Amino acid sequence: MHLVIGASxxxxxxxxxxxxxxxxxxxxxxxxxxxxxxxxxxLDLNQAVSISALIAKERPLYIYVPASYTNVDGCEEDPxxxxxxxxxxxxxxxxxxxxxxxxxxxxSSDYVFxxxxxxxxxxxxxxxxxxxxxxxxxxEQAAMTETEDSxxxxxxxxxxxxxxxxxxxxxxxxxxxSDGKEIAVPEDxxxxxxxxxxxxxxxxxxxxxxxxxxxxxxxxxxxxxxxLALAVxxxxxxxxxxxxxxxxxxxxxxxxxxxxxxxxxDKVREVLGRNAQLTGYKEALEELRNAIENxxxx
Numbered sequence: 298m299h300l301v302i303g304a305s306x307x308x309x310x311x312x313x314x315x316x317x318x319x320x321x322x323x324x325x326x327x328x329x330x331x332x333x334x335x336x337x338x339x340l341d342l343n344q345a346v347s348i349s350a351l352i353a354k355e356r357p358l359y360i361y362v363p364a365s366y367t368n369v370d371g372c373e374e375d376p377x378x379x380x381x382x383x384x385x386x387x388x389x390x391x392x393x394x395x396x397x398x399x400x401x402x403x404x405s406s407d408y409v410f411x412x413x414x415x416x417x418x419x420x421x422x423x424x425x426x427x428x429x430x431x432x433x434x435x436x437e438q439a440a441m442t443e444t445e446d447s448x449x450x451x452x453x454x455x456x457x458x459x460x461x462x463x464x465x466x467x468x469x470x471x472x473x474x475s476d477g478k479e480i481a482v483p484e485d486x487x488x489x490x491x492x493x494x495x496x497x498x499x500x501x502x503x504x505x506x507x508x509x510x511x512x513x514x515x516x517x518x519x520x521x522x523x524x525l526a527l528a529v530x531x532x533x534x535x536x537x538x539x540x541x542x543x544x545x546x547x548x549x550x551x552x553x554x555x556x557x558x559x560x561x562x563d564k565v566r567e568v569l570g571r572n573a574q575l576t577g578y579k580e581a582l583e584e585l586r587n588a589i590e591n592x593x594x595x
Contacts, residue, residue, distance in 0.1 A: 299323040300357035300399075302390060303364025304337060305330050307460035308404060308453075311497035312361050319501070324355060326364070332461050342386030352393040359504055360394045362387060362440075363404040365433075370551040372429040383432040384439060391443035401448040402504050403440040405433050407488065407515075409452070412555020416489060416519060419452075419511045419564055427552040437511070450511040451500050454560055455525070457581075458493035459588050465493075467585065470526055474535035484523035484542040489515035489559040492581035494588075495574040499565060502572045512568075513560035518577035525578055532582045 299316050303309045304325025313335055316323040325332070326340035340347060342364055352360065365383055366372060372379035387403060394401040407415070408430035409423040425431040440448040457467035467490075473480045491514070499514045520528070523542045530537035545554055565573045576584070 298355060298357045299359045299361065300352070300355055301325045301361045301363070302340065302342075303328075303362065304335070305332050305462070306363055307458065307462070307465050307493050308363035308456060308496065309361070310460060311458060311493035312363065312500065315494070315497040315501050324357070326351070328364075330462065342382050345385075345389045348386070348389045349393045352390070352397055352399065356397055357399050359400045359402065360390060361402045361404075361500070361504070362390055365404070367429075369408070369427060369429045369554070372432065373427060373552040376428045379428055379432050380435075383429070384435045387436040388439040388443055391440045391448065395444045395447070400504060400507070401440055401444050402500060403436065403448055403450050405437050405450055405452045406430070407452060407454040407558045407560050408555060409434045409437070410555055410558060412558040415487065415555070415557045416559035416561045417513075418561040419513055426555065429552060430555070447509055449503055449508055451496075451503070452511060452513050452560055453491050453496055453515050454558065455488040455490040455516070456493050456496060457490060458585055459592070460493070466522070467525070467529055467582070470529050471533055471535070474530060474533075474539055477536070477539070479539045479541060480526070481541045481543045481547075482523045482526045483545045483548070484521050485544050485556050486522045486554060487519055487557050487559055488522070489517070489519055490525050490578040490581065491515045492576060492584060494584070495576060495581065498574045499569065499572070502569050503565070506568075508568065512565050513562050514565055514573075515560040515562055515575070516578050516581060517562060517575050519559045520578055528579050528582055532579065532586055
């Protein structure tokens with residue numbers, strides 16, 4: 298059985314869909330918002346007893362952990378809460394996974410880097426510049442330590458795609474542009490936009506192949522948030538005049554952002570070959586448009 302902790306989010310939701318597509322038995326957890334469809338149970342990452350009890354009861358062979366407190370500025374304002382959710386919870390899950398001989402798959406981020414020399418490969422020394430990034434590093438370390446280096450760490454970035462809560466950057470952008478609303482987008486944040494369904498497929502391939510250690514799983518092309526926004530407007534035939542380029546400094550955010558970031562995917566390509574479903578951002582947006590159109594026709 299495959300357990301997805303944090304299945305109400307977009308990565309967890311995509312994982313459940315991928316597992317179900319393969320006819321694999323799976324269970325997802327949620328904290329506050331239960332998705333309308335699927336097999337779910339409520340779980341709080343701050344409740345160590347509940348985490349251990351769930352894993353002991355279900356005895357999953359694979360445990361995926363996309364769950365995270367991803368409010369980067371919120372982490373900066375309340376590092377204790379961030380540590381409890383993003384580090385301690387992962388440590389508890391990892392210990393329980395190891396005790397019950399389950400494979401742990403933990404999702405991390407390019408925020409483990411300072412964003413000065415991207416894109417990064419798996420061998421690059423970590424250099425976080427925010428509380429969120431630092432706690433991602435500590436969670437990676439906890440996952441590996443508690444499982445005696447048998448965990449799979451999946452680093453990804455700028456994830457978008459179909460999502461029932463429609464919270465990711467691309468879906469929010471489409472909604473704003475469709476409503477004729479102007480939106481400011483940073484032109485100095487460089488990353489590797491990643492389609493969530495491709496991320497899910499590639500991660501499951503790595504997990505079923507019993508891979509361990511760190512793998513970057515991200516889109517194959519670098520672009521700025523502004524370039525991504527312009528591509529969204531082009532592919533969805535929306536008004537790019539509503540997209541206003543700004544600098545990150547203009548946003549005056551609590552936490553620093555890695556600007557020249559992104560991830561290299563040579564390693565996962567070498568290991569999985571064609572089974573690594575990674576694309577450029579324009580191709581990924583085309584896939585998203587087709588998915589939205591197919592959903593509308595149902």
